[in-house]
Amino acid sequence: MPVLPGAEPYRHDGGDVGVLLCHGFTGSPQSLRPWAEYLAGHGLTVSLPLLPGHGTRWEDMQLTGWQDWYAEVDRELRALGERCARVFVFGLSMGGALALRLAARHGAAVSGIVVVNPAVRVHGAASYALPLARHFVRSARGLTDDIARPGHHELGYDRVPLQSAYSVRRFFRLVDGELPQVTQPLLLLRSTRDHVVPPADSARVLSRVSSTDVTETLLEQSYHVATLDHDADRIFEDSLAFIGRLAPSLGKEGTATGG
Structure with missing residues (x-):
């Protein structure tokens, strides 16, 4: 299947x-494209891959699972490591869980992590129903487009394949067990009104990582897809300042301040 217009991967x-x-579950690079372009405009090397099964149609996703999605970002991280002296990993929603696992498993190869509304658990009745329901029901209503800003939309699936949702559930449990292995500096940005991921997920991340350099920022004007919402500029600027503080070469070039 051809990739939907706007869902293409981005590299600079x-x-x-x-x-x-790392973009989120059932989403696409479109949700992070402005962030990626902002970073590229400040002189960074940027990779924003399209996760397998995403960006086409939801039926394609049910043929993939967390191993496929993680393998894609793992490959991209290794490629960036060969090209760059310092590498940072950013993620939105499930992309936050992908970023945290990369940090846990790659150690010093990841210099820092920025996550926006990270998802690390499947909540409610769905968590208990998925193991059985996935054998009888193919899909459920989608999770995309939780944005407060008028006229801004997320390009993603309007249906969630339950087989893939079950894989996400298994992945989140795996990541939860690995969070104590995360030691890198962490910037976590969380929307105060998020209709997709509850604040308990961010609290879980903050309570279980072993990082000592941790910053939590509340986003007062945005919903779940904050990277396309009212607080997008703050996310972009704070993440660049985070990199500039940890990567001295960026500051010397003046790019941390846009100069």
């Missing part, structure tokens, strides 16, 4: 500081 060759961005 910049300096020796690289950023890998």
Whole structure:
């Protein structure tokens, strides 16, 4: 199936500081494209891959699982590591869980992590129903487009394949067990009004990681897809400042301040 217009992966060759961005479950690179372009505009090398099964039609996703999605970002991280002296990993929603696992497993190869409304658990009755329901029901209503800003939309699936949702559930449990292995500096940005991921997920991340350099920022004007919402500029600017503080070469070039 052809990729939906706007859902294409994005890459930019910049300096020796690289950023890998991970989009969310049933979403696409479109939700992070402005963030990626902002970072590229400040001289960073940027990789924003399209996760397998995403960006086409929801039926394609049910043939994939967390192993496929994680393998894609793992490959991209290794490629950036060969190209760049320092690499940071960013993620939105499930992309936050992907970023955290990359940090847990790759250690010093990841210089820092920025996550926006990270999802690390499947909540409610769905968590208990998925193991059985996936054998009888193919899909459920989609999760995309939770945005407060008028006229802004997320490009993603309007249906969630339950087989893939079950895989997400298994992945989240795996990541939860690995959170104590995360030691890198962490910037977590959380919307105060999120209709997809509850604040308990961010609290879980903050309570279980072993990082000592941790910043939590509340986003007062945005819903779940904050990277396309009212607080997008703050996310972009704070993440660039985070990199500039940890990667001195970026500051010397003046790109941390846009100069």
